[in-house]
Amino acid sequence: MKRRALMGTTLALGLAAPNLAPTASAQDFPTRPVRLLVTWPPGGTTDILARQFQPRLAAALGQPVIVENRGGASGAIGAAEMARMNPDGHGFGMVTSTVISAALLTRQPYDPIRDLTPIINLARVANILAVHPSLPVHSVQDLIALAKARPGALTFGSPGIGSAVHISGEMFKLAAGVDMVHAPYRGGGPALADLVSGHIQLMFGNASSTLPFVRDGSLRGIAVTSAERAAYLPNLPTVAESGLPGFAIDEWYAVLGPAGMAPRAVERVNAAFNAIIAEPAERARILEMGAEVVGGTAAEFSSFMLAEVEKIGRVIRDARIRME
Incomplete structure (x- = not known):
């Protein structure tokens, strides 16, 4: 645990400190085809977004953009190659x-x-x-009350340990002071x-995949985890x-x-992507996928990552999450 805590501190310091690694001149960037690596397999949201942006990015940069998938190990294989x-x-x-x-849970390359x-x-x-319709809750407060009345009786699912879905559930447990059981699966599907089917009671599901089930009544949506209400x-x-x-x-x-x-x-690629996601048609396509545009500068993203x-x-640390 101490190693992981130290690792988190090191990560933060690494981002905050100026990068002293040598950089190549990019006055005429780009001068040849550009490689866009996708750290997940074909067909997922990340891959769909990359291929959606590909022709617009190529036009903005004035060079062909080649999309390559390097999936595996929850994106770690592709990230290591990117580095x-x-x-x-x-x-x-x-x-x-x-x-x-x-990176906070396991030793990565x-x-x-x-x-x-x-x-x-x-x-x-x-x-x-989202909860199964048989669960007698219609609000966050209902869920908290039920979980406190039945500690350890409710199970929430996730695509796996360390996923955003899992982290959301553990955050909820800590914030609400409730005891619920985590059931990790091999994927969101x-x-x-x-x-x-009712084998588990609830899930903090990714909106892109969970939204259709909420809309057709198969699941009951209780709340969203974002800071603001979702446009969809x-x-x-x-x-x-x-x-x-x-x-x-x-x-x-x-x-x-x-x-x-x-x-x-960095500036050129950032500007190209910002221009693409500012287009109404692109924003509408992203929203249809259950996502919302962010954008902004590289410096803003750097602060966000910290x-x-x-x-x-x-x-x-507080939930004592471990990889099994």
């Missing part, structure tokens, strides 16, 4: 928030702060606190299937406004490059 890329800017990749939680350069946070996806479920309150002030966590999709990535390249390291690290 080894040439820092001249012709290679960068798309990741999810597990790039942080994985990369350090997400020291070995990677923040470029832009593209989009965020709130988790939906199996967890959702068991929730819909405006009538569903946040956990924070439902009695747990300050509660906020999202899964996010972002672009990172290797350490020492040329500043001019805050995420602190928040997620605190949950892992």
Whole structure:
């Protein structure tokens, strides 16, 4: 545990300190095709976003953009390869928030702060606190009351230990002071299937996959975990406004490059992505997927990652989360 705590501190210091690694000149960036590495297999949200942006990014940069999938180990295989890329800017990749939680839970072949350069946070996806319709709760306060009356009797599912869905559930337990059992699955699909069939009682499910079940009545949506209400479920309150002030966590999709990535390249790629997600058609497509646009500067994303390291690290420590 001490090693993990020290690791979290090291990650934070690594991000805050100036990067002294040598950088390649990027005055004429890009001068050849650009490689966009996706750290998840084809077909998932990260891959869909990358391929959705591909033609627009190529037009903005004036060079072909080649999308490559390097999935496996919850994104760790792709992240490690990304860290080894040439820092001249012709290679960068798309990741999810597990790039942080994985490093805080296990020894990875990369350090997400020291070995990677923040470029832009593209989009965020709130988790939906959803329950099986048979559970007699219709609000966060109902759930808290039931969980306190029946400690250890309620089970919440997740795609696996350390996922944003799992972290959301552990945050809720800590904030509400309740005892619920975590049931990790090998993926979100199996967890959702068991929730819909009633084998587990609740889940802080990723909105992209959980939303259809809430809309068709297979599940009952109670709240969203984001700081603000989700545009695609405006009538569903946040956990924070439902009695747990300050509660906020999202899964996010972002672009990172290797350490020492040329500043001019970072600026150019950041500007290109910001222009793409500012287009109404692109924003609408992202919203349809159950996600919301973030955008902003590389510096803003860097600060956000620092805050995420602190928040997620605190949950892992306080909830005593371990990889099995």
